[in-house]
Amino acid sequence: GENVEQHPSTLSVQEGDSAVIKCTYSDSASNYFPWYKQELGKGPQLIIDIRSNVGEKKDQRIAVTLNKTAKHFSLHITETQPEDSAVYFCAATPNNAGNMLTFGGGTRLMVKP
């Protein structure tokens, strides 16, 4: 089955700086890669996703890049704000797995004002 590794496990940045979270996956059949943000006491919130036919996707301050050859994908947050502080999860799924998600271990992002 799929295995997703996520780094770093914690990340502390100054407000206004950029943050980058990286994930690697094992199953070359995986072709959908969502990112979730989880705030304390809440469920994971889908913030951006990318499919394997695209190398990069951007939504305002958030961008995701995908390298299928190397089997890794990354989340980039620019101009970080204190409200970006949360735990971020990457995930992957192959189409033939019925869309079940395999998650990385999570990254706790702390943005210091």
Next chain:
Amino acid sequence: DSGVTQTPKHLITATGQRVTLRCSPRSGDLSVYWYQQSLDQGLQFLIHYYNGEERAKGNILERFSAQQFPDLHSELNLSSLELGDSALYFCASSVRAGGLYEQYFGPGTRLTVT
């Protein structure tokens, strides 16, 4: 607000007991997924239902079962509870099964087994 609702928000029960967690998917979504989030195992897929039928099983214990009803809400039944079952349980919904559709998560049920 994702549009996915889960009840109850918190549940405290004793070892050996049985509980039922409920999930209502977003309007129009036919797929429901259950996930368990614990400190040591992270977020793990348990089971997937599509339009009333079980479609996939993940790391779900035999003591756990689920079903999806004609109105598309789903219930996760946990029996013979053990201390290690204490965790957050999330359901997520998507429009269909497979096809790389987005999954939207509910707020979760925090289960504490004492």
